[in-house]
Structure formats: C-alpha cells, structure tokens
Amino acid sequence: MLPKEVLDWCKTYTGPKFHALISDPPYGYHYNQKSWDNEIALQTETWASIHHHLLPGAFAVAYAAPRLYHRLAIAVEDAGFAIHPFLLNWHQMQSMPRATKAAEGHYYGRQVLRNSIEPILLFQKPTKTPKPTFFSTGAGTLNIQAAQINNQWPTNVVVQHAESCNLFGCEPACLVPNNPVTESLLQTNWEAEIWERTDEQPALTTIPKASRFERDVLLEDLPDTECKRVNDGGLSHDPRFAPIQVKNFHPTVKPIALAVWLGKLLLPPDQFQSRLLNPFAGSGTEHIGAWLGGWEEVYSIESDPGYAELAAIRISRWQALAEKHGKEAVCAALSGRNLKSLLSEQTQQMLF
Numbered sequence: 001m002l003p004k005e006v007l008d009w010c011k012t013y014t015g016p017k018f019h020a021l022i023s024d025p026p027y028g029y030h031y032n033q034k035s036w037d038n039e040i041a042l043q044t045e046t047w048a049s050i051h052h053h054l055l056p057g058a059f060a061v062a063y064a065a066p067r068l069y070h071r072l073a074i075a076v077e078d079a080g081f082a083i084h085p086f087l088l089n090w091h092q093m094q095s096m097p098r099a100t101k102a103a104e105g106h107y108y109g110r111q112v113l114r115n116s117i118e119p120i121l122l123f124q125k126p127t128k129t130p131k132p133t134f135f136s137t138g139a140g141t142l143n144i145q146a147a148q149i150n151n152q153w154p155t156n157v158v159v160q161h162a163e164s165c166n167l168f169g170c171e172p173a174c175l176v177p178n179n180p181v182t183e184s185l186l187q188t189n190w191e192a193e194i195w196e197r198t199d200e201q202p203a204l205t206t207i208p209k210a211s212r213f214e215r216d217v218l219l220e221d222l223p224d225t226e227c228k229r230v231n232d233g234g235l236s237h238d239p240r241f242a243p244i245q246v247k248n249f250h251p252t253v254k255p256i257a258l259a260v261w262l263g264k265l266l267l268p269p270d271q272f273q274s275r276l277l278n279p280f281a282g283s284g285t286e287h288i289g290a291w292l293g294g295w296e297e298v299y300s301i302e303s304d305p306g307y308a309e310l311a312a313i314r315i316s317r318w319q320a321l322a323e324k325h326g327k328e329a330v331c332a333a334l335s336g337r338n339l340k341s342l343l344s345e346q347t348q349q350m351l352f
C-alpha cells in the first residue's frame with residue numbers, strides 16, 4: 001500500500017511491469033464536495049503514464065460513473081488501450097429517483113430514472129503477439145475458469161437483489177428472483193436455508209453494495225468518524241439522512257466480493273508470479289478482494305494519507321482473517337453466507 005500520488009508514482013516506479021490493473025478511480029463528480037473526486041481519471045495523460053507500467057496484453061478493469069463513463073473510455077482509448085466491446089455491468093436496485101411532485105400523487109422530473117447500472121470498463125494494453133506474450137509472461141487473457149459462477153461461464157452482468165427482498169421472497173422489481181438473498185441484506189445468519197436454494201442460482205454473480213457492517217468490520221478499535229450521507233442542502237435536513245458515526249470513513253467503499261470476482265477474472269496462470277496494479281486505492285477494497293481472489297503481489301496507490309493508513313490497516317486485518325480461516329472460507333462468507341458467524345467474538349479477540 002503506497003501513500004503516493006498516482007502520477008508521481010508512475011514517474012518514479014522502476015520495478016517489474018504488471019499483469020493487470022484493477023481500479024476504482026475518482027468519478028469526477030466532486031462527490032460530497034471531496035476535492036479528490038476530480039477529473040484525473042478522465043485525462044489521457046493519467047492512463048498513458050499507467051500504460052507504461054503494464055505488460056503488453058495486460059487486461060484492466062475500472063469502475064466508471066454512469067454519467068461520465070464515456071469520458072473515462074475516451075481517456076483510456078486515447079492513451080493507447082483497446083476498449084473491449086462490452087462493459088461489465090453491475091446492476092443494483094438501491095438508487096432513488098430525484099423527482100418533483102407536480103400534483104398530488106404525480107411525479108415528474110428530468111434526471112429521474114433510477115440508476116440501476118454501475119458500469120465497469122474493461123480494456124487491454126494491446127499486443128501484436130497475443131499467444132507468445134501470454135505463454136511467456138502470463139498477461140493477455142481473462143481467466144474465465146477462475147471466475148466461473150455456479151460452474152457456468154461468467155457473464156458481463158453482476159446483479160443484486162432489490163432492497164426489500166428477504167429470505168422469504170423477493171419484491172416484484174427484483175432483478176434476481178429465486179436467487180438467495182444475502183446475509184448483508186438480511187443482517188442475520190441463515191446459512192442452513194441458503195443451501196436448500198442454491199440449485200436455483202443462475203450463472204449470474206450476485207453481489208450487493210457494501211453494507212455498513214462489511215465496511216466497518218475488523219475496525220472496531222478505530223475511533224468513530226462522522227460521515228455525511230448526502231450533500232449539503234436538500235436532503236441533508238431530512239433526519240433519515242442524518243450523519244452517522246463510522247469506522248471506515250471512506251465515502252465510496254465498494255464490496256469486497258466484487259473485487260474478489262474481478263480479481264479472479266484477471267488472474268494469470270499459476271506458474272507466473274502474479275503482479276496487480278491498483279491505482280486510486282481508497283480504503284483498500286480492491287486490494288483485499290484481489291489478494292483473496294489469488295493475486296500474489298498487489299501494488300495499491302492512494303494519495304490521501306488518512307485513506308492510505310486506513311487501507312493498510314484494513315488489508316492487514318483481512319489478511320490475518322484469511323490466514324486463520326483460509327481464503328476460500330472468507331470469500332464464501334463475503335458472498336453473503338456467514339460473515340457474521342466467521343467473525344465470532346473469539347476470532348476478533350485473536351485479531352486484536
């Protein structure tokens with residue numbers, strides 16, 4: 001975990017090149033007035049600097065903003081990468097429409113369709129000799145075997161349940177009815193029931209947004225930080241959106257399970273010492289997930305010293321957890337089966 005600015009790191013790094021890249025860069029929205037959520041990832045120079053440090057053929061995934069993914073794609077393409085002809089789409093049902101009540105019981109609006117798609121851009125550093133490159137360096141393919149879902153080939157769609165689905169049924173708008181609801185949605189342990197229903201699972205990766213529990217877990221000894229949940233003005237006066245006390249104070253934490261799956265998809269064959277680049281690391285989610293998914297060396301770069309320190313703590317604690325229980329058990333727990341029971345009091349005492 002390197003507490004550095006990405007462009008500075010690119011200028012000074014002289015080590016071996018990377019097999020792949022996974023990144024959740026700033027979207028350029030200035031989210032919650034954060035100065036770090038700037039346009040750096042929408043600039044060609046950024047990706048050109050990163051391009052230099054990847055092996056020919058290296059695959060890359062980057063989370064993108066629904067409103068600005070096209071700017072990210074242009075910056076990446078102009079920097080010399082090939083854009084793959086499909087996006088990975090993470091479908092979820094948690095966003096709310098921002099509409100105006102124009103008459104009793106009737107809403108209108110402009111940008112009001114609920115956003116149910118979080119795009120993930122898939123791109124590659126080109127190579128003129130894909131096969132020899134792959135056999136000599138291990139870079140240049142997607143590991144569709146490791147990323148299989150329920151013994152079926154992975155699709156480019158990741159889904160999640162609607163918010164009010166529970167163990168006993170899904171709401172009508174659910175994207176994955178009959179697919180088991182995860183613990184992080186239910187906040188309870190229902191391990192026994194899930195196994196009765198797993199046969200019905202389609203070949204879709206079902207991953208919810210990171211729950212507050214997942215974000216804060218293993219950080220219980222850290223001080224509380226107040227976290228705003230909405231921008232100033234508008235909803236900030238609504239008590240339902242009042243600030244909360246948190247341990248992981250990064251505002252845009254992604255789910256570790258999704259990073260595990262993306263990490264597996266990018267993983268080179270076993271005979272190569274796998275080396276992954278993770279610029280814009282935040283609180284370390286992609287680092288943790290990729291390491292759990294099988295990557296040996298992960299280089300994460302984060303310019304904010306507070307986030308970098310938080311990420312280093314999170315990474316070391318998830319690694320300690322995996323060393324105790326095994327990576328497989330932690331990954332299974334993360335996909336929603338028994339994270340809470342894995343983290344029994346005894347486990348936590350041993351970690352701290």
Ligand SMILES: C[S@@+](CC[C@H](N)C(=O)[O-])C[C@H]1O[C@@H](n2cnc3c(N)ncnc32)[C@H](O)[C@@H]1O
Pocket residue numbers: 004005006007024025026027036037040250252253254279280281282283284285286301302303304307
């Ligand atoms: C969207 S967040 C990543 C959040 C991460 N997925 C997580 O789960 O915690 C992007 C991160 O990029 C960092 N960042 C922004 N500009 C940067 C730069 N020039 N160099 C390094 N990091 C930067 C921000 O501080 C922020 O933490």
